[in-house]
Amino acid sequence: MDHLSQTEENYLKAIFKICEQEEKAASTNAIAGEINTTPASVSDMLKRLAGKSLIHYEKHRGVTLSENGLQIATMLIRKHRLWEVFLVKTLNFSWDEVHEMAEQLEHVQSPELVERLDSFLGHPRFDPHGDPIPDAAGNFASRKQVQLSTLAIGEKAVVVGVQEHSAVFLQYLDKMNLGLGASVGVQEIFEFDGSLKVTIEGHQDLVISSKVSENLLVQKTK
Amino acid sequence: MDHLSQTEENYLKAIFKICEQEEKAASTNAIAGEINTTPASVSDMLKRLAGKSLIHYEKHRGVTLSENGLQIATMLIRKHRLWEVFLVKTLNFSWDEVHEMAEQLEHVQSPELVERLDSFLGHPRFDPHGDPIPDAAGNFASRKQVQLSTLAIGEKAVVVGVQEHSAVFLQYLDKMNLGLGASVGVQEIFEFDGSLKVTIEGHQDLVISSKVSENLLVQKTK
DNA sequence: AAGTATTTTTAGATTAGTCTAAAAATGAAT
């Protein structure tokens, strides 16, 4: 088995992402949406990937990754997230600039390169967005994190991740001092629209929309 | 003009390399040899590249890079060589291991990434094989270097580059203490086969074949 | 200058990946 094309790799990543979020088989439509292509193209590709035993595929039933496919997808995520750490920590990019570059770097084929990079970076366990970096064996670190929106009044927590990765959202968080590591407390919840008034350690209190609080992942403190 | 495919980029690099070596237009055959494809495929591609004004092409006449094509090829070389420095200096690979990886990394599209990498590395002017790294404007540093084989008996010099980049050659040089920076002196020249007896500062004297001395670039000292 | 050898180009096919439009399968709703 020689190595996959970038296109094939992107399909595996998309399938991984969908299965992870939805906790079930990925539909043709969902994959098309994720990859920005047509369902017809996806159907075609699914046949090819099934032919290489990278996915489990029965017509009209959606697909899941095979053990092999899962392994490859996991390594792509490992590479992507390690490169993101490199770009932010070593080259001083900000967290909202690195996605596109990592998207390309993740396709560089060299297992040795990944391991050297990992060790140069000090074996980081989370990327600049707080997403866990699978280790060389493919294991993801896990954390007891929840959406900020699930906290009750008076609870305190530390921002450890985001669910939405768009540059605009990340820039908004920077501006509001809500980046990774920010210590926040819920002061008030407005029933009307689900917005929250939060305290931010070292900064001014702030009202954030439910859309923001649902996309912020935190770890409760105390 | 959106950006080029990796294939197109590889053709531009090949044409650059041939024109540089031969000092004239690159022939279809030479390009096919460099890229490991058939002359027919090259002919096809030349039409496409000419269509994008990346090369000057008249049938049966060979090709040269247009200003545009030259700019792109130069930036590819810049990226390739910077990544090689990164791999050797930062990730501690040896000079015979980095070519393949750099070959992939050079296709990552992000001008900002190149500049950040360059500055992280301290604006190196030569790569791990002694090849000059073009600056952001595309200018190559130049040096008065000659093949070791051109020295007369008694002359001394420092190894600054190689003309052959194969892993076996580079490993041979490592083993013989003839890596970049080695101080050598020509002690004896054997007419019979053109081999040389050289002194190497800090190491034992050594006889090297003409093939080796022709592929070693040195800068005369004193 | 003619004829042979070499190089280059064309012609025609192939593969990966994509698309649109149409057909088939599935799911939902009465």
Place this chain on the structure above:
DNA sequence: ATTCATTTTTAGACTAATCTAAAAATACTT
């Protein structure tokens, strides 16, 4: 269970890049 809407698959066509084999152009040799 039949209809309607949605999802998925097929059919057929297109582009980029490649190949082999044949044709055309150039270069070499005497």
